[in-house]
Amino acid sequence: MDEPVMLSAWGMALLQALLYPALAPLLIGWVRKVKARLHNRRGASVFQPYRDLRKLLAKETRVAHTASPLFRLAPYVVFVATWLAAATVPLVARDLPTAQIADIIVLVGMLGLARFFLALAGMDVGTAFGGMGSSREMMISSLAEPAMLVAVFTLAMSAHSTSLSSVIGYHLAEGFVLRPSYLFAFGALVLVALAESGRIPVDNPSTHLELTMIHEGMLLEYTGRHLALMELAAHLKLLLYGVLIANVFVPWGIGQAFAPAALALGLGAILLKLAVLGAALAVGETVVAKMRLFRAPAFLNLALLLALLGLLSHVILEVGA
Amino acid sequence: MNVTDSLADLQGLLTAPGIGATACAGVAGVEPCLALPAAHWGLLAELAADAGLRHAGVWADALDADRLRVQALFAAPDGYLLAQTEVTSAHPELASHTPCFPGVDRLERHAQDLLGVRFVGHPRGTVRWTRHQAWPETVHPLRPGFPLAGKAPGRTPADADYPIVRLQGNGVFEVPVGPVHAGVIAPGHFRFQVMGEDVLRLEERLGYVHKGIEKHAVGRDAAGLVRLAARVAADSSVAHAWAAAQALERACGTEVPARALHLRALLAERERVANHLGDIGGICNDVGFSFGQSQCTLLRERWQRDNATYFGHRLLMDTLVPGGVAQDLAATAPERLIHAHAELRRVLRGLFDILDDHPPLNDRLLTTGILKHDTARLLGCTGYVGKGSGLAHDLRHHAPYAPYDRLQLAAPVVEQEGDVAARMRVRMREVHASLELLDQLLATLPEGAIATSLMPRPEGCGLGLVEGWRGELVALVRLDAEARVARYFPRDPSWFNWPALEHLILGNIVPDFPVCNKSVNGSYSGVDL
Numbered sequence: 001m002d003e004p005v006m007l008s009a010w011g012m013a014l015l016q017a018l019l020y021p022a023l024a025p026l027l028i029g030w031v032r033k034v035k036a037r038l039h040n041r042r043g044a045s046v047f048q049p050y051r052d053l054r055k056l057l058a059k060e061t062r063v064a065h066t067a068s069p070l071f072r073l074a075p076y077v078v079f080v081a082t083w084l085a086a087a088t089v090p091l092v093a094r095d096l097p098t099a100q101i102a103d104i105i106v107l108v109g110m111l112g113l114a115r116f117f118l119a120l121a122g123m124d125v126g127t128a129f130g131g132m133g134s135s136r137e138m139m140i141s142s143l144a145e146p147a148m149l150v151a152v153f154t155l156a157m158s159a160h161s162t163s164l165s166s167v168i169g170y171h172l173a174e175g176f177v178l179r180p181s182y183l184f185a186f187g188a189l190v191l192v193a194l195a196e197s198g199r200i201p202v203d204n205p206s207t208h209l210e211l212t213m214i215h216e217g218m219l220l221e222y223t224g225r226h227l228a229l230m231e232l233a234a235h236l237k238l239l240l241y242g243v244l245i246a247n248v249f250v251p252w253g254i255g256q257a258f259a260p261a262a263l264a265l266g267l268g269a270i271l272l273k274l275a276v277l278g279a280a281l282a283v284g285e286t287v288v289a290k291m292r293l294f295r296a297p298a299f300l301n302l303a304l305l306l307a308l309l310g311l312l313s314h315v316i317l318e319v320g321a
Numbered sequence: 322m323n324v325t326d327s328l329a330d331l332q333g334l335l336t337a338p339g340i341g342a343t344a345c346a347g348v349a350g351v352e353p354c355l356a357l358p359a360a361h362w363g364l365l366a367e368l369a370a371d372a373g374l375r376h377a378g379v380w381a382d383a384l385d386a387d388r389l390r391v392q393a394l395f396a397a398p399d400g401y402l403l404a405q406t407e408v409t410s411a412h413p414e415l416a417s418h419t420p421c422f423p424g425v426d427r428l429e430r431h432a433q434d435l436l437g438v439r440f441v442g443h444p445r446g447t448v449r450w451t452r453h454q455a456w457p458e459t460v461h462p463l464r465p466g467f468p469l470a471g472k473a474p475g476r477t478p479a480d481a482d483y484p485i486v487r488l489q490g491n492g493v494f495e496v497p498v499g500p501v502h503a504g505v506i507a508p509g510h511f512r513f514q515v516m517g518e519d520v521l522r523l524e525e526r527l528g529y530v531h532k533g534i535e536k537h538a539v540g541r542d543a544a545g546l547v548r549l550a551a552r553v554a555a556d557s558s559v560a561h562a563w564a565a566a567q568a569l570e571r572a573c574g575t576e577v578p579a580r581a582l583h584l585r586a587l588l589a590e591r592e593r594v595a596n597h598l599g600d601i602g603g604i605c606n607d608v609g610f611s612f613g614q615s616q617c618t619l620l621r622e623r624w625q626r627d628n629a630t631y632f633g634h635r636l637l638m639d640t641l642v643p644g645g646v647a648q649d650l651a652a653t654a655p656e657r658l659i660h661a662h663a664e665l666r667r668v669l670r671g672l673f674d675i676l677d678d679h680p681p682l683n684d685r686l687l688t689t690g691i692l693k694h695d696t697a698r699l700l701g702c703t704g705y706v707g708k709g710s711g712l713a714h715d716l717r718h719h720a721p722y723a724p725y726d727r728l729q730l731a732a733p734v735v736e737q738e739g740d741v742a743a744r745m746r747v748r749m750r751e752v753h754a755s756l757e758l759l760d761q762l763l764a765t766l767p768e769g770a771i772a773t774s775l776m777p778r779p780e781g782c783g784l785g786l787v788e789g790w791r792g793e794l795v796a797l798v799r800l801d802a803e804a805r806v807a808r809y810f811p812r813d814p815s816w817f818n819w820p821a822l823e824h825l826i827l828g829n830i831v832p833d834f835p836v837c838n839k840s841v842n843g844s845y846s847g848v849d850l
Contacts, residue, residue, distance in 0.1 A: 039615030128496040132518075132831065201681065204609040208504030209835040211496075212607075220503065289681040290609025293518060293832045 012258050013096040017087040019267075024235035025049035027242060027278055034282035049235065053228050061224030064125045074121035075222065075229040078114045082233040085110035086240040090165055090247055092266035093255035099165035104152045107164070108145065111196070114233065115141055122218030129210045133217025136293065140202060140214065143300035144195045150307035151188040154181050155248060157314050164244075168251045180317055184310030186249050191303035193241035195296065198234065200285040202296050205234075212290070239274075246273035327372045328353070328397045334368055335361075335404070345405065348797075350571035350784040351394070354403040362391070362406055363416025363442070369395045369402075375701045375714070376422035377401065378795055378812040381432040383464050389413050389438055393425075394784075394795060394812075396701075399719050403784065408438065410464070417443035424700040424817045427527075427848070435535065437461040451528045451849065454478040462536055463808075469540060471533060485524050488514040493521065496831065500529045507845035511834075518830040523823045530849040538809035543569050543643035543775050546798065546806050551638050553811045554847035559585075559592040560789025561811050561847075562641040564796035567722065569643050572783030572798055575775050579767040581645035582724040587762050588637050588646070590755040593790035594665075595624050597705075597748040597755075600842055601676065604745050607836040608685040616672050620665065627661055645772025655763040662756050673749050686742035690837035692825040693739060700824070701817045704792020705751070706841055709744035711737045716788035728761055739825070741840040777804030791815060791844065813847030 029046035036043025063072060088102040088110075115137065122134035156162045158181065159170035195202040198215035207213060210220065219230050247254055253269025255262040291299060332353055335342040342355040357365055369376070377394040384390050384407070392405040408415060417440035419426045429440045430450035439447065449458070455477045456462065462471070487495065493516050500508035508529035514522040538549055550565035551558045563585055570577055577585075602617025625635040631654045632640050633647070640647050676682060692702070697710035707714060715733040717725040734750040736743035778800065785796040792814030801807035822841045826834055 035611070039612060040619060041615060128494075128498075132496070200609050206611070207609065208502075209607060210503045211498060211834050212609075212832040286612045287681075288610075289605070289679075289685055291681075292685055293830060295684070 009095075009097050009258065012093060012263075013087070013098045016091045016093065016096060017083070017098070019091055020086040020236055020239060021083065021232060023274075024232065024239040025053060027239050027274055028235050030275065030278045031238075031282050031285075034279050035286060038282060038286045053232060056223075056228035056231065057225050059224045061226055063223075063226075064221050067125050067221070070117075071121050071124040071221075072226070074117045074124075075226040075233075077117040078121075079229040079233040079236075081110045081114035081117070082236045082240070085114070086236050086243075088164065089240055089243050090168060090254060091243055092263055092270055093258060094165045094168050094251075095256075096165065099163055103162040104156060104164060105149075105162060108149055108152075111237070112141075112145065114237075118218055118230075121222075125221045127221060129213065129217045129220050132211075133214055133220075136214045137218060140195050140296055140300065143297055144192045144303065147188055147300055147303035147307050148192045148196070150304065150311055151185045151192065154185040154307060154310040154314055157311070158182075158318065164248065168247055168254065171248070171251050172254075172256075179314075181310045181314035182249060184306045184313060186245070188303045188307035188310060189241075189245055189248075191299060191306070193238075193245060194281075194284075195300055195303070197238040197241055199238075199281065201288050201291040202299065204290050242274050242277050243270065246270060246277055327374065328400050328402055331368055331372045331374065331395075331402065335365065340364065342404070348392075348403055348405075348782045348784055349574070350568060350786065351401050351403045354405070357404055357406045359406045359408050359415055363418075365393070365404055366416070366418040366421040370421040372397075374402070375698070376418060376425050377701065377793065378816065379418060379425050379428050379432065380797060380810045380812065381436040381438045381463075382797075382799060382808045382810075383410070383436055386410065386465050389436060391415060391432070391438060392797065393418065396714070396793075398714060401720065401786070410437070413438045414441055415439070416441055419443050419445075422699075422701065424702075424820055426820065428812070428816055431850075435461055435463040437464065448484055451531050453480045453528055453531070455531070462533065467536070469536065471536065480526075483526060485512045485526070486522065488521055490516075492516050500526075509845050513831060513834070515831055518832065520826050520829055520831060520834070523826045523834075525819055525823060527819070527845060528849050530846050532846075532850065534811070534850040535809060538806050541806045542804075543573075543777060543806075546809060547641055547643050548639060550796065550809070550811060551641070553850070554813060554844040555636055555638070556596055557592070557789050557791060557794070557813065557844065557847060558636050558638045559588045559641065560787055560791075560794050561796070561813075562639075563589060564785035564787040564789075564794045564811065565798060565809065566641050566643050566785070567787060568783040568785030568796045568798035569775065570783070571785065572781030572800060573775055573778040574781075575644055575773060577645055577723070578770045578773055579724065580649075580769045581771050581773075583762050583766050584646045584650060584771060585641060586724050586728075587650075587759060588632065588640050589787070589789070590759050590762070591624070591628060591632075592637055594752050594755050594759075595621055595628070596790045597752045598624065600839065601745055601748055601752075603839045603842070604686070604741065604836055605676065605682070607839045608682065610679075610682055610685075613672075613676055613682070620668060620672075624665070627658070631658065642772060643775040645770070647772075649771045650766070655766060659760055659763055662759055666753070666756055669749075669752065677746070677749065683742070685833075685836065686745060687738075687740060689741045689833050690825040690829055690840060691739045692821050694737070696824050697739065697821060700820050702792070702814075702821050703817065704788075704790070704814050705744050705747040706814075706818045706821050707792065708734055708747045709736050709840075710739035711735060714793065716786055716793055720786065722786065724762070728758065728765075731757065741836055744840040779804045789814060791842070791847075792818065811847070811850070813844050815843035815847045819843040819848065 028049045033043045033046050085107050087098050088107050119134040122130040155167050159167040203214040255266030340361045342357045345354050345356040348354050374395040377396040379393040382390045387410050389408050395402045427450050432438045434452040496513040498511040500510045510526040512524045547562050547566050551562040553561040598617045598621040602614040605613025629635045692710045694711045713733045713735045718733050734747050779802050782799040787794045795812040797810045799808040
């Protein structure tokens with residue numbers, strides 16, 4: 001039998017990294033479409049986010065006269081850091097070299113770097129909305145970040161590795177085992193993902209009310225390609241969290257080898273998982289309203305609590321069992 | 322002391338020899354009407370406040386080059402009193418009513434900007450309101466000398482030196498919002514004094530859509546005036562047109578046919594339903610509950626398409642003419658409309674059940690933006706803003722005008738809590754009440770003419786009082802010697818509801834402002850004029 005065609009590991013890693021920005025707008029488009037249908041509306045095409053990005057890229061990029069060079073630099077830093085973070089999360093195949101050189105802590109660090117620059121850029125121009133957006137974003141993320149770390153540590157403790165690839169590999173090798181620690185970590189990660197990607201009930205991505213904005217508030221002064229990059233980074237972040245949740249908790253279907261058949265299966269599996277997650281997100285955003293801003297800490301404390309419970313239940317119930 | 326007595330008592334006090342008010346018969350549509358010496362203008366406000374009356378507006382009118390007439394309307398729960406006085410154009414000074422009735426602050430400043438009446442003792446002094454920088458301080462556009470076509474102001478300088486009241490302290494900062502907003506909404510400037518997210522003070526600055534409505538009205542005939550009135554605020558097209566038409570008809574002593582009155586009420590209630598549905602959806606949207614907004618938008622759209630089908634215009638613009646209505650209802654329409662009402666009622670039962678008791682929504686709306694009963698009363702709020710804070714005043718019930726005086730009306734909708742949720746509940750209940758009224762109007766629709774010709778009466782003067790969807794709406798019309806309009810002043814309820822927003826936002830957090838604002842939904846166009 002012929003040796004199956006194998007792609008080189010680095011080639012594969014690059015391909016997967018490119019797949020992230022290519023797919024991210026589609027997920028947003030899908031969520032919006034499902035939401036529209038749930039509202040009895042027809043909704044725009046699922047490809048509308050691509051068209052929006054193309055429109056923004058074609059537009060003139062204007063910068064406020066009070067802006068410092070940091071303001072121009074921030075969109076690139078935010079986009080690249082988010083993209084790099086995404087590249088460490090196995091999308092269609094695991095055991096990629098990117099997963100070996102970057103673990104969960106790097107992922108959180110990259111997202112932290114992006115957020116740092118985003119918040120700085122929000123304050124840079126000196127408008128009230130940017131400043132309020134930055135201050136709210138920091139309030140949210142200072143609570144979300146620990147919850148996220150504890151949740152992923154719970155997973156890492158089972159697999160004895162902080163590499164996502166190993167976590168997924170461990171989970172696959174074990175087969176389907178219902179672990180209480182995973183359930184708690186799942187709950188925590190979902191809450192963190194909602195808060196971090198600026199979804200209802202923490203932030204409203206489709207609002208035009210400048211006084212209620214968190215993420216959009218920081219972007220109010222951006223135009224043209226800068227805005228396009230910021231938007232794409234936000235789309236990437238949602239996709240990143242979606243893939244993280246989908247592939248860590250339901251890893252089945254992910255490509256184990258770099259053969260085209262396995263990769264095609266991996267792609268099909270992740271698209272299906274994301275479609276389900278996206279639809280669930282749309283349902284969730286339809287049935288609840290946005291929380292009052294100062295309820296957000298309680299929401300994220302719940303995430304932290306769940307994550308800690310996950311850690312505890314791992315130690316108590318699963319270690320040595 | 323019952324309420325009718327309070328009006329009579331005040332009248333007695335004012336006509337006593339010490340003050341020397343005399344009854345005047347010049348204004349049709351309001352009884353009693355008293356003329357006062359200018360020196361007692363301040364005393365009038367004190368006595369009215371003591372009698373527990375509500376201030377329903379003050380406006381000025383240039384009778385000729387030398388004389389300015391100032392009129393103030395006071396409301397008791399079941400009647401009105403109009404007081405007027407005259408000052409000379411050379412020394413147009415009067416005592417301000419604002420110390421007793423803080424709600425008339427901007428009405429007085431509006432009269433000052435447009436006619437040059439100085440209100441002594443006004444807490445904001447002579448700070449301009451409507452004027453901004455478009456014309457010089459010494460020029461008053463509603464005085465007879467100002468050209469009717471207006472003067473092209475050129476590029477208006479920015480209104481940068483407007484004295485906003487600032488707070489200072491550790492950690493206090495200022496958030497300027499608008500007049501250009503991130504969404505497609507009318508322009509208004511809001512200045513927040515904020516500590517963290519807590520609002521310590523809010524000041525509104527309006528006037529960005531001043532169109533010169535009052536000047537545009539001068540010299541128009543009756544039909545032209547009602548057409549203009551329909552454009553004072555597009556969402557209150559019927560209410561403003563009706564108030565103006567009513568004032569004209571009273572000024573000219575015209576009896577409107579019964580069928581026309583029924584059709585007017587039909588239009589007014591349809592306007593109320595459409596706007597309440599839009600607002601309920603808007604409140605949902607402002608707390609990120611887009612399901613509620615989609616449903617309400619859908620229902621409102623269907624409703625407005627029915628407007629276009631049966632009444633000729635989606636926003637019911639120009640459906641009223643002086644003396645009646647422009648278009649009769651087709652013979653088959655009542656049956657179809659009653660069917661549409663039943664269908665809407667069925668859908669709304671399900672939808673309002675969700676909106677009324679949905680925990681995430683309750684969490685945002687309950688206890689948010691509380692307007693205390695006393696504050697609402699002091700400011701003179703009407704409509705859903707007043708009703709949400711326990712003020713039951715509704716012209717249709719308390720001073721019913723035709724055809725409401727012939728209908729079976731349920732008691733006005735009142736809620737006590739004064740929060741955003743209460744104002745939303747008032748709207749939901751009013752939608753149902755209006756649907757009942759619409760059915761009743763259609764069932765009792767009289768036969769006959771839909772309009773009568775208006776016999777213009779030179780020098781006529783009339784006051785129109787209508788319950789618009791936002792609340793009590795007043796229109797003053799005075800005709801000149803050729804029976805053309807000499808003065809038109811539409812007093813939108815928003816004059817009193819906008820200041821309520823400045824009060825009810827206190828103690829709330831900045832991100833809750835949009836929903837508080839939507840729950841009040843003052844008209845920009847209606848007060849900028």
